[in-house]
Amino acid sequence: MTIPKPQYPRSHPDRFSECQRAIEDRMLELLGDAQVAGWTREEILAAMIEVADNTSLAMHQNILLSVETELRKLMKKP
Secondary structure, X not given: OOOOOOOOOOOOOOHHHXXXXXXXXXXXXXXXXXXXXXXXXXXXXXXXXXXXXXXXXHHHHHHHHHHHHXXXXXXXXX
16 A cells, blocks of 8 residues: 655645545554454554654654764864
8 A cells, every 4th residue: 555645845734634644544454454463452552652652752862863973073073
């Protein structure tokens, strides 16, 4: 299943809603697959939220680490 490309620019107020609609079918498919495997809906949704949160935090940490690394490089230059 292909996720549609955004139709709005990043600054458009409807872009976030469009993104939600774009990924909804894939999320429901994942939810269904996990339920067939034996997980409960509550477990799956909690896990999806946790994975999304952890991914966001990891990306944020990677950005901070990258900025810190660049700052250290700049501070070492004569």
